[in-house]
Amino acid sequence: MERFLPDDLLARLRETGEVDIVAGIPSYNNVRTIGHVVKAVSAGLAKYFPEQRSILVNSDGGSGDGTRETVLGAEVDHDSLLLVSHPVKPVQRLSTPYHGVPGKGSAFRTIFEVARQLNAKACVVVDSDLRSITPQWIELLVRPVLEREFDFVAPYYLRHKYDGTITNSIIYPMTRALFGKRVRQPIGGDFGFSRRLALVYLERDVWGTDVARFGIDIWMAATAMGEGLRVGQAYLGAKLHDAKDPGSDLTDMFRQVVGSLFGLMGSYEKIWRDVKGSEPVPLFGFPFEVGVEPIQVDVERMIRSYRAGVKDLQEIYGEILEPETRDALGARAAESTDAFHIPDALWVHLIYEFAAAHHQKRLDRDHLMQSLVPLYLGRTASFVREVRDSNAQAVEERIEALCRIFEAEKPYLLSRWEPSKRGEQSYARTV
Amino acid sequence: MRELFEKAFVAPLGRLADQFAGVVPGLITVALVLIVGGMVAAFARMVIERLLRWGKFDRFMAQTELGSVIHRTGIFRSASDFAARLVQGALWLLFILVALNALDTEMTRNLVVRFVNYVPDLITAGLVLLLGSLISHFLGRSALLAAVNAGWSGARLIAGGVRLLVMSLTVVVALEQLRIGRTALLVAFAILFGGVVVAGAIAFGLAGRDLVRDWLQAQTRAEGRKEEDFRHL
Numbered sequence: 001m002e003r004f005l006p007d008d009l010l011a012r013l014r015e016t017g018e019v020d021i022v023a024g025i026p027s028y029n030n031v032r033t034i035g036h037v038v039k040a041v042s043a044g045l046a047k048y049f050p051e052q053r054s055i056l057v058n059s060d061g062g063s064g065d066g067t068r069e070t071v072l073g074a075e076v077d078h079d080s081l082l083l084v085s086h087p088v089k090p091v092q093r094l095s096t097p098y099h100g101v102p103g104k105g106s107a108f109r110t111i112f113e114v115a116r117q118l119n120a121k122a123c124v125v126v127d128s129d130l131r132s133i134t135p136q137w138i139e140l141l142v143r144p145v146l147e148r149e150f151d152f153v154a155p156y157y158l159r160h161k162y163d164g165t166i167t168n169s170i171i172y173p174m175t176r177a178l179f180g181k182r183v184r185q186p187i188g189g190d191f192g193f194s195r196r197l198a199l200v201y202l203e204r205d206v207w208g209t210d211v212a213r214f215g216i217d218i219w220m221a222a223t224a225m226g227e228g229l230r231v232g233q234a235y236l237g238a239k240l241h242d243a244k245d246p247g248s249d250l251t252d253m254f255r256q257v258v259g260s261l262f263g264l265m266g267s268y269e270k271i272w273r274d275v276k277g278s279e280p281v282p283l284f285g286f287p288f289e290v291g292v293e294p295i296q297v298d299v300e301r302m303i304r305s306y307r308a309g310v311k312d313l314q315e316i317y318g319e320i321l322e323p324e325t326r327d328a329l330g331a332r333a334a335e336s337t338d339a340f341h342i343p344d345a346l347w348v349h350l351i352y353e354f355a356a357a358h359h360q361k362r363l364d365r366d367h368l369m370q371s372l373v374p375l376y377l378g379r380t381a382s383f384v385r386e387v388r389d390s391n392a393q394a395v396e397e398r399i400e401a402l403c404r405i406f407e408a409e410k411p412y413l414l415s416r417w418e419p420s421k422r423g424e425q426s427y428a429r430t431v
Numbered sequence: 432m433r434e435l436f437e438k439a440f441v442a443p444l445g446r447l448a449d450q451f452a453g454v455v456p457g458l459i460t461v462a463l464v465l466i467v468g469g470m471v472a473a474f475a476r477m478v479i480e481r482l483l484r485w486g487k488f489d490r491f492m493a494q495t496e497l498g499s500v501i502h503r504t505g506i507f508r509s510a511s512d513f514a515a516r517l518v519q520g521a522l523w524l525l526f527i528l529v530a531l532n533a534l535d536t537e538m539t540r541n542l543v544v545r546f547v548n549y550v551p552d553l554i555t556a557g558l559v560l561l562l563g564s565l566i567s568h569f570l571g572r573s574a575l576l577a578a579v580n581a582g583w584s585g586a587r588l589i590a591g592g593v594r595l596l597v598m599s600l601t602v603v604v605a606l607e608q609l610r611i612g613r614t615a616l617l618v619a620f621a622i623l624f625g626g627v628v629v630a631g632a633i634a635f636g637l638a639g640r641d642l643v644r645d646w647l648q649a650q651t652r653a654e655g656r657k658e659e660d661f662r663h664l
Contacts, residue, residue: 251580305582312579312586316572319493363494364569370576 005113009096013117016092020052021045021142022120024111026104027128028061031070033242034128038074038093041126044138045091046076052146057114058095058128059107067128068095103213105206108220112198122146123198126190129242133190140234140285141192150232152224153192154183156283157239160292161387161395165380168399170258170351171218173406177413178265178272179225182280182403183233186221187257192234197224214253215260222261226268235285238292254376255369262358262369273414277407302381303340307333309374316371320357322416325349329375342382344405349412350375356416461530468526472519480515488514497564556605563601567594599624 005013023041027034038056045054058071072095100106108125115123122145124138137155144150167187175186200223206212211219224231265272310317310333317326328346335341354372358365387395483489492498492510507513528546531539575590583589603620607613 301582305580308579308582308584308586312575316576362490364572367572367576370580373580 004099005110005117006096006099009094009114010117012094013114016055016118018053018119019055019092020121021049021054021146022111022115022118022123023054023056023138024108024114024123024125025056025058025071025128026061026098026107026111026125027058027063027067027071028102028107029063029065029067030128030242031063031065031067033131034058034067035070035074037126037128037130037133038071039076040130040133040135041124041138042074042076042091042093044135047135048139049142049146053089055092055094055114055118055120057111058093059098059110060095061102061107062097068097071095100207101212103216105210105212105214105216105219108216109202109207109212112202115195115198116202119195120198121195122192123195124190124192127241130190130239131242132238132240134237136285137190137234137236140236141190144232144234144282144284145192145194148232149194149230150192150282151194151197151229152221152231153284154221154231154233155185155188155190155239156233156235156285157185157188158237158290158292158392159239160295161390161392162295162297162384163292165383166254166257166376169347169376169379169383169402171261172399173348173403174261174351174355175218175222175225176278176403177406177410178268178275179222180275180278181225181231182278183221183225183231185233187217188239189217190236191217191220193220193224194229197227197229200227200229209263210256210260214256218257218261219264222264222268226264226271228271232282232284235283235287237288238290240293251370251373254373255366258372259358259365259369262355265355266359269417276410278403297380297384299381299384300337302377302384303337305374306378306381309371309378313371313374316363316367319362320368320371321350321353325353332378340378340382340385342379344402345409347379347402348405348409351406352409352413353416355413359417360419457534460533464526464530464533468523468529472522472526475522476515476519479518480511483511483514484509495561495565495568497561497568499568500564552608552610556608559605559608560601563598563604567597567601570594570597 023045025034025037025041030037038058041056045052045056056071058068060068060071072093096110098107098110100109111123111125114120122142124141126133126137126141141153141155144153164185167185171187172184176182201220204223206219209215310329314326317329321329325346329350332340332342332346354368357363358368362368383398387398390398488511489498489509492501498510501507501510501513507516528543532543571590571594574593575586578586578589599620603616606616
């Protein structure tokens, strides 16, 4: 295995010895929020795991705003926590810069390696821009791993109906249809996982790919499901986080996340081919209602982007999509803004055809993923218009209906997965 | 009279017959080489087209500007058809050279030598064209996707401009390699390219000033702007 931790960190880890729990926080210029996250994690470890030896690891991407200093200096008021039993060992804390491709995935890799070096039984990772994290999140993400032998615990949040649209329209329905597990927030960003799974992650040679960036979350979740490990969910309430990362561009983010999922479909083809339907996964914690922040969406801009894509990217779509799908997309583009709607069946076929084209490398994969962005924006606009007056439960039922179509249409995916003579002829016509 | 007739007609005819007899084997060889060459070239075209189709050459060429150009000409069924016909033509040329060589005259010998010396340049120019068309197609698509996703109008125009620019450079380099109109070509290209840049700058400055003003205002105007604060992930 490639050794990538710096010598001073290795020396520090040798001094530390073994721990039971590693809590990881990736960061990059998060000085505004990371102090709160560090306090919540430290409090959670002290309050819920007083008997366990634990360490908090901040894996930083070279912040210049004092993020690392804040991590090391954040004070936790143990008296205010009303601890039943005081921690046998205080929570240790270290902050280290990670090496490799700049991104969340590289930060996680360092945390996985720290967990391996310290022989940790359970790990938890949380985002550094969280404003709604509480100490109980740590318990809910760690305890199923530590005491119930779960390998991967995904978060289950309450989010605004317009929030997490890549998750709702692609990632959740696709992972559910592929692996048969109803993990509602596969790319939530806050996870608990076992040592066994951390070792599986470290074995994989993916650290020069999009997994090292935004692709890490879907990769972690899909790997856990694809490897057939025990997967659960933890009910964490609302997810409130800092304003959007200014460095995150939708096209890049979309390409990395959805492209990573399409790439994983190739790796786990033997697994998902035979999966039919889906089953719920255990949910830990006590579900409760919370208010979520209102969100503004510019639907007209999204529809404009969709129309521009359908008009200008015809040649590219000709290499990816079936003629009937292209015709249907063209017809939707011609609709008035008030009547604009992309039906579920069309969306599912579209995504499956893109996944197949990605697998068959019909064109450059970056171009392929970029060309999906306008269509995704169109679908998001359609969804927003559709659920504008719906409550949270109705929206959840709407997403459930979409998931059932993804599952029902899986034979369509299989029929397009391998290049067929019909596909070749269709391709020859369009080129 | 008879002597005169022999000197005037029979002797020249005899010499002509002798000369013709000397050339005939060469001509027969030329004819045979051309017939066999034609058959070999046709057979090679058939085999190569099938091999290329089997090796998904059309799909590869679809990623190049050359592939698009071949498709747009409407002359060739596919890139495989084009490549197979190219090989057929090259084989034909080769057999014509062999046939010329069979005539064994000074002129044909010089022609063959000059052509053989030119072959490396032809191959290099062909490779430059192929590579340039590949890059042009890729960059054109990158520009198109970036422009569409950035919400710019005239995305196809931008992509077309990128493709044209790269292909123009490629053609200039290829012709330079073939030593065709070097100076005239470079001067023409410099004038053309410079003209395009100046015209573009003037057009953008005059016709696009409102667009630029709006864009700059949009970039600097924070108030009243519809912000999206939802997360896609």
